[in-house]
Amino acid sequence: MNLIFWSSESDDDRRDTQVGSWLGELDPGRDDATYWMRFHRDVVDGSRFELARRRQAAELTVVGVVSSWSRTLVPVALAAAAAAGIMLAQPRLDQVEPPILVEDVLTMGLGDPMPALFVDDEEGGLLLASEIY
């Protein structure tokens, strides 16, 4: 394919009126005065849904985002405060008795009276409990 290249912007940039008039036969608006108006209307009508979606999206500006967040945050904060209040009103977990130490277990009951390991027999003597059984 032969190609001719032009390097200058000063070449003729005018329309070729004869070729233009031939090609004008392809213009659907040539014999139908309302064609392009209908074309335009059809395209714009067909885009209404998308345009409306874009308008809605555009309304979510910074202020919109903040206010929408606050609408969510306020009830959540209130619920959190209520829960915290309920928890504070209940007895505190750190007030339980301290754990029993090993030393306490070993010395526990040392000051108490001796258990009845001995019983008096009929003659007034002492018998070890083990001797009874």
Next chain:
Amino acid sequence: MTSHQKIEDPRFGDGELVRRAREGEEEAYALLVGRYMRPAYLVALSVTRRHEDAEDAAQEAFLVALQRLEECRDPERFGGWLMTIVRNRSRNLLRRESLRETSVLPETAKSGEPLPDRVTERSELDETLQAALAELTPVQREVVLLHDLEGWKHREIAERLDLPSGTVRSHLHFARKALRGKLEGVLTDHVKG
């Protein structure tokens, strides 16, 4: 294409209109449609070479462009970006049609009769013009239609079709030459009449 009511406002550049259309402003989008509906139709016609297909492809392209407006990285060059969408939609449409025609072939076509949707009352003038345009490549058709029918300058075509300016001139030269060769003497009288 002078018979339609002009829907244009030269005060606003493409960049501003695109930014406003992104916000969903109908007036801005309507101005973009008014500005590019005829070039979009002509580019689609260059690919499909049928009025109905060109109309469908161009209209679809406008909706697709609106849906993908964020992908237009340079809003000032909306025209070129839109033409790419038009070209792609036109090719897709042709591909879909060719698949449909080969997979579901009506009885009339099998018997050699013309398809109902092909039966159009086309004037001798129109047929001659279509035959002459069929000799051109799609890009030559685009260039000559946009320059000699729509009135775009070399620079605008180069920018919007993403072609070097010299290549635009070259395509225009050969397209005109081919059309003159086919149509001179045949169409001149018709068009004058």
